[in-house]
Amino acid sequence: MRKKRQDFHFTGENNMIRRLVATLREYIPSNRGYPLSVDDGFDETALCARLEERARKGEEASRMVRLREEKRLGELFEPESIVKHNLLKMVCIDEGCMPPYIVQSESMGGNAGTWGSFPCVGANFIYDRMGGKIEHFGNIQYAPRHLINGKFAEGTFKLACKIDFHSIPPSTQYRVVKTPSFTPATDIARQALEETVEQYNKIYGINLLR
Known part of the structure; x- marks a missing residue:
């Protein structure tokens, strides 16, 4: 029996993740000659979760770098x-x-x-x-x-x-x-x-x- 396509959800409006998943689904062929599906082990939910986690880590890294440099430069320059x-x-x-x-x-x-x-x-x-x-x-x-x-x-x-x-x-x-x-x-x-x-x-x- 063919598995039902899994639903997945995006936190916020992360269009980059949505576009990437859509591209993967549309353009990467499966071993049966048509776009990837859950049957091929292409787990959209897991992929989205990993991409969202990477995005969150990237945002946190950006915030930490900015805080560090604002502190460093704040000691040298006027606000x-x-x-x-x-x-x-x-x-x-x-x-x-x-x-x-x-x-x-x-x-x-x-x-x-x-x-x-x-x-x-x-x-x-x-x-x-x-x-x-x-x-x-x-x-x-x-x-x-x-x-x-x-x-x-x-x-x-x-x-x-x-x-x-x-x-x-x-x-x-x-x-x-x-x-x-x-x-x-x-x-x-x-x-x-x-x-x-x-x-x-x-x-x-x-x-x-x-």
């Missing part, structure tokens, strides 16, 4: 500091921040080339050209709509990378080695962005002489 805001964008792992964008979009040593013996990546970002506040890391075509207007400009940081293969999982550290000219920006914005790079390299940047 409303644009430089502090920019640094958080460069080290936190929330959506729109630099680390997840690099992991998802960039390949080391590609178009960004190298810096000495270090492979490089390019980190594209969108910033307020009046004040220098970084609003989003990512390519302009995928940016939130409200950021695509004359108030904002695009920039790219070239970062040298150092991978620690001894850590589990391997970790990557960076140093900004080249910045755009920030020509569309005001002097205030340019100063904020230049100070952001200086402070990032001072606090987080790798030593390129080692």
Whole structure:
């Protein structure tokens, strides 16, 4: 007797999980030549549970990283500091921040080339050209709509990378080695962005002489 398809439920509105399960069901063939079903041992409920658990762990990791860095930077900068805001964008792992964008979009040593013996990546970002506040890391075509207007400009940081293969999982550290000219920006914005790079390299940047 054919088993009845199992029902499963999503907590919240996690469309990514829903799309992934639908894709798996539709495009991965079973050994009988049609999409996977419960008969093939494709347990949708278990898969969704694992994906939701991973999403929860990711959200918790993002929260912990942000709390840690807010505490660290809070001792160095005023609460409303644009430089502090920019640094958080460069080290936190929330959506729109630099680390997840690099992991998802960039390949080391590609178009960004190298810096000495270090492979490089390019980190594209969108910033307020009046004040220098970084609003989003990512390519302009995928940016939130409200950021695509004359108030904002695009920039790219070239970062040298150092991978620690001894850590589990391997970790990557960076140093900004080249910045755009920030020509569309005001002097205030340019100063904020230049100070952001200086402070990032001072606090987080790798030593390129080692």
